[in-house]
Amino acid sequence: xxxxxxxxxxxxxxxxxxxxxxxxxxxxxxxxxxxxxxxxxxxxxxxxxxxxxxxxxxxxxxxxxxxxxxxxxxxxxxxxxxxxxxxxxxxxxxxxxxxxxxxxxxxxxxxxxxxxxxxxxxxxxxxxxxxxxxxxxxxxxxxxxxx
Amino acid sequence: xxxxxxxxxxxxxxxxxxxxxxxxxxxxxxxxxxxxxxxxxxxxxxxxxxxxxxxxxxxxxxxxxxxxxxxxxxxxxxxxxxxxxxxxxxxxxxxxxxxxxxxxxxxxxxxxxxxxxxxxxxxxxxxxxxxxxxxxxxxxxxxxxxxxxxxxxxxxxxxxxxxxxxxxxxxxxxxxxxxxxxxxxxxxxxxxxxxxxxxxxxxxxxxxxxxxxxxxxxxxxxxxxxxxxxxxxxxxxxxxxxxxxxxxxxxxxxxxxxxxxxxxxxxxxxxxxxxxxxxxxxxxxxxxxxxxxxxxxxxxxxxxxxxxxxxxxxxxxxxxxxxxxxxxxxxxxxxxxxxxxxxxxxxxxxxxxxxxxxxxxxxxxxxxxxxxxxxxxxxx
Numbered sequence: 266x267x268x269x270x271x272x273x274x275x276x277x278x279x280x281x282x283x284x285x286x287x288x289x290x291x292x293x294x295x296x297x298x299x300x301x302x303x304x305x306x307x308x309x310x311x312x313x314x315x316x317x318x319x320x321x322x323x324x325x326x327x328x329x330x331x332x333x334x335x336x337x338x339x340x341x342x343x344x345x346x347x348x349x350x351x352x353x354x355x356x357x358x359x360x361x362x363x364x365x366x367x368x369x370x371x372x373x374x375x376x377x378x379x380x381x382x383x384x385x386x387x388x389x390x391x392x393x394x395x396x397x398x399x400x401x402x403x404x405x406x407x408x409x410x411x412x
Numbered sequence: 413x414x415x416x417x418x419x420x421x422x423x424x425x426x427x428x429x430x431x432x433x434x435x436x437x438x439x440x441x442x443x444x445x446x447x448x449x450x451x452x453x454x455x456x457x458x459x460x461x462x463x464x465x466x467x468x469x470x471x472x473x474x475x476x477x478x479x480x481x482x483x484x485x486x487x488x489x490x491x492x493x494x495x496x497x498x499x500x501x502x503x504x505x506x507x508x509x510x511x512x513x514x515x516x517x518x519x520x521x522x523x524x525x526x527x528x529x530x531x532x533x534x535x536x537x538x539x540x541x542x543x544x545x546x547x548x549x550x551x552x553x554x555x556x557x558x559x560x561x562x563x564x565x566x567x568x569x570x571x572x573x574x575x576x577x578x579x580x581x582x583x584x585x586x587x588x589x590x591x592x593x594x595x596x597x598x599x600x601x602x603x604x605x606x607x608x609x610x611x612x613x614x615x616x617x618x619x620x621x622x623x624x625x626x627x628x629x630x631x632x633x634x635x636x637x638x639x640x641x642x643x644x645x646x647x648x649x650x651x652x653x654x655x656x657x658x659x660x661x662x663x664x665x666x667x668x669x670x671x672x673x674x675x676x677x678x679x680x681x682x683x684x685x686x687x688x689x690x691x692x693x694x695x696x697x698x699x700x701x702x703x704x705x706x707x708x709x710x711x712x713x714x715x716x717x718x719x720x721x722x723x724x725x726x727x728x729x730x731x732x733x734x735x736x737x738x739x740x741x742x743x744x745x746x747x748x749x750x751x752x753x754x755x756x757x758x759x760x761x762x763x764x765x766x767x768x769x770x771x772x773x774x775x776x777x778x779x780x781x782x783x784x785x786x787x788x789x790x791x792x
């Protein structure tokens with residue numbers, strides 16, 4: 266638990282969507298070190314080394330955070346807000362990956378400084394396509410800030 | 413000579429008498445001196461004010477003041493007539509029994525040789541009934557205004573409910589649908605050596621239907637979103653718009669249709685919505701004439717009275733006129749998925765948009781002999 270090197274932090278409450286996403290990443294060979302957490306509260310504990318993650322090395326940061334919006338306890342927008350208002354985490358690229366195609370959500374996320382907003386496609390092939398493109402872009406193409 | 417003068421005088425006097433009688437008969441008349449003391453009233457005045465002649469003569473005209481009019485009003489009245497000018501207006505007066513009446517009033521000053529008024533004659537008509545009707549109308553209007561505000565608030569609530577409903581549909585229905593497609597695919601991929609041809613066929617039907625459902629959800633959502641959008645009206649160049657539509661369609665669909673676009677009228681309309689209308693009508697025309705060897709489509713417009721009528725015509729599969737009423741219904745189709753794919757919402761969207769513009773849609777067709785779709789928009 267202490268020194269798992271993490272590339273992608275996937276915060277997703279829907280187990281089917283999570284399984285499909287992880288499978289797509291694995292298939293495209295883009296990333297191996299994926300941590301999947303099921304709600305926003307756990308994600309914040311993980312990032313800031315609280316609760317069950319108090320022994321984790323918090324300087325071991327994900328290269329990109331994939332965040333769903335509608336989650337129980339702490340939702341995606343609140344997680345985004347916390348991430349962006351904390352020096353430790355505010356430079357980590359965050360990609361919202363959600364079913365919601367509604368303007369108010371999109372607007373709110375960009376106002377909070379999200380890097381990207383992707384609407385989960387319904388079709389499976391499209392979904393795997395999108396996920397592998399995401400992985401390729403954020404992990405291989407995009408330059409992360411050196412920290 | 414003297415006899416002539418006398419005769420003329422008698423005639424004048426008779427004429428004046430006749431005038432006076434006519435005046436007394438038809439109007440309410442009062443004469444006051446320059447201080448406003450009543451010197452003469454006719455019978456109509458007595459009748460409407462409910463005072464007797466004796467009670468009025470020698471009294472100040474202010475005896476019938478109702479107190480309704482502001483000081484400025486009265487000041488203005490006196491200023492006008494003491495200056496020697498005629499005053500016209502509507503006045504509310506009080507009768508002897510404390511009831512009120514309205515009169516349309518003209519006050520004429522009589523000017524002496526020095527140019528100053530020495531008496532005033534007020535000629536009036538009873539407009540109490542009209543004033544009452546006016547007041548009732550105002551009250552009715554106010555009441556109506558309140559009702560409108562109330563109804564608008566109700567409608568806004570319903571709209572908000574619809575918005576959250578479509579939001580729900582958009583989000584919550586898509587997730588399980590994605591899972592169905594996703595897991596069917598995973599099954600196919602991971603177990604392809606263990607599933608036989610029949611199994612694969614069953615799986616493909618699962619996937620196909622899941623995809624259809626996704627399409628239906630999207631179409632239903634755009635249909636509902638339509639009603640909530642605000643219209644932005646501009647003078648739309650329909651030829652330019654259709655040109656853009658054809659380019660868009662060519663990007664997505666390969667087709668052989670020959671499309672003839674005549675010179676089209678400009679329409680005062682919402683550009684985005686009109687774009688949607690033409691995309692739907694032309695895509696339909698292309699789709700339903702795609703089985704034809706030489707599919708041809710024509711777009712034209714004409715001015716009929718006060719309406720601009722547009723038409724999109726094709727020589728394709730057409731339809732049975734017996735079912736023409738079903739054409740524009742949501743999810744209503746006149747062909748099976750095997751014949752032509754589609755969800756049946758395209759025309760419903762067209763109708764909704766045209767309705768929003770205050771126009772109407774209709775269609776004509778013959779099985780296998782093509783169809784023509786029309787919409788008319790009134791030129792405001």
